[in-house]
Amino acid sequence: MTFKAKSLYGACAAMALATGASAQDTTLTIATVNNGDMIRMQGLTADFATKHPDIALEWVTLEENVLRQRVTTDIATGGGQYDVLTIGNYEVPIWARQDWLTPLEGMPEGYDADDILPAIAGGLSVDGTLYAAPFYGESAMVMYRTDLAEAAGIDMPDQPTWTDIKAAAEAMTDEEAGIYGICLRGKPGWGENMAFITAMSNSYGARWFDGDWNAQFDSPEWNATLTDYLDLMNNYGPPGASSNGFNENLSLFQQGKCGMWIDATVAASFVTDADDSTVADSVGFAQFPNKEGVDNHGNWLWSWNLAIPASTDAPDAAKAFVAWATSKDYTALVAQEEGWSAAPPGTRTSLYENVDYQAEAPFAEMTLNSINAVDTTKPSVQEIPYTGAQFVAIPEFQGIGTAVGQIFSAALAGQMDVDQALQSAQQQTQREMDRAGYHDK
Incomplete structure (x- = not known):
């Protein structure tokens, strides 16, 4: 299968190689899964680079089973290999109770955590504290x-x-x-x-x-x-x-x-x-x-989420990236580049109230109803x-x-x-x- 974002990702990767990481103060290593939405995100990170020129990104993109094995091993041993993890709502509460994840408190102004669908936010929280931010949710x-x-x-x-x-x-x-x-x-x-x-x-x-x-x-x-x-x-x-x-x-x-x-x-x-x-x-x-x-x-009920391991040495930079990738502004960026139907689904109430999304995504109502029914x-x-x-x-x-x-x-x-x-x-x-x-x- 092919995704339009692959060409964007290649361009971004080439730009990163050309400029090098020397201009950045911090380099984040991000472990993610090789599905279409995540590949699309990598292709749009020029926007993040513009807003955070002091942060460089390195990607480790893996098949789903391999990703789970590697990030589980790394976080359980405190290896510190990754600064941002792509994990599911299965792992989040279990790992949070082990103090393996950094609480997502004090997110940047305008992030609007209250806009996250309650069914999704509930699976990512322990004692009312959010430990991962949903990139997309699904039933x-x-x-x-x-x-x-x-x-x-x-x-x-x-x-x-x-x-x-x-x-x-x-x-x-x-x-x-x-x-x-x-x-x-x-x-x-x-x-x-x-x-x-x-x-x-x-x-x-x-x-x-x-x-x-x-x-x-x-x-x-x-x-x-x-x-x-x-x-x-x-x-x-x-x-x-x-x-x-x-x-x-x-x-x-x-x-x-x-x-x-x-x-x-x-x-x-x-x-x-x-x-x-x-x-x-x-x-x-x-x-x-x-x-x-x-x-x-x-x-x-599943969500792929971005979490910050407690072992990272760059928690503030990692939080800036997580906030960017799971924000309403990122949703708007995807819509601008590839249309509203490509927006990451199943995470924010505001998306399902958006008339442009409703018009372009014939699956929107079925998706929301399926999630809410779980x-x-x-x-x-x-x-x-x-x-x-x-x-x-x-x-x-x-x-x-x-x-x-x-x-x-x-x-x-x-x-x-x-x-x-x-x-x-x-x-x-x-x-x-x-x-x-x-x-x-």
Whole structure:
């Protein structure tokens, strides 16, 4: 996939190499993820350089799983390799309670932290103090080809069930034309395939743990979840799906190879961008599906955020950058350069009150409604001892979720069946929870 910002980023990088860092008093090393919004931000940092000529920026841009591994290792050991971290709302409260993050108090005048959507700000705060600033926020939804749906006689409801999704996937699949009815995450990782599968399991009425922290993969709800996931992907998904994550599926959808894609709402601006997407004029949106009889549309809530590790030796410069990149002025800059539909979504109330954004972003209302509908205190319809949405908000989940993700990805690749995968997930998860002593808490 390509992004207009890549050329801008190249120009900025060349300018930085030409001028060198000698003119700056401070150099910030920023660890970030290689998705479209972050690449776009790098391409617009000439604006930051103009406003802060004394601060130079160095970028470490990594694939999602690699980023998580490296920043987790660095902050847990106090390595001090990075001055600004791109982390999720999973890590923020856990790391803040470990005193690993710098509180974002005393932000520059005009930053307007009160404008941040309450659902997003709540996940980034501990005892009322903000420990990270959201760059963008998201829930999840169905993105689908309206032209293919019309040709197949499919009328996609605003609140589809998984039965609706299966019927649409079957009707829109045309392997001879290289069109697959549905694209879903298969790449292993707690924030890759397990983000989607956990949200799907929530919509099926499943839960990770019961009230005594016993793993629940031996439940009928989990069996139904994984059975239907594999059925959708094996019958109507693209080949090699066990290697596909967010970026790979985005590229497939933009190329017109997916009838449907169920994923993060942040993707909407990229699938409707005519410069990058061949199907930009034929994209419809619907709420994350639910299982018949279960009133739960997935409960997915995520934000990519900029945080400052306590180990930085340049906290003031880091705070200046974080404020710039997550401000209303940055949103306006993106709109000026690339249009309102490209503005980072899901973070500020003012964006969704902006009539220009509403006019240019057909996905705005669905995104806001999806975010506001999430209840991170009750992601499952069953009683649970944890909070979270498409993750479990405990420190051990990063390791457990990735291990289970590898098991389910192997099942998608045909290396084991549903029962074997769930048995392995049950045993591995239970063993790790026993080792962590959760049954004694």
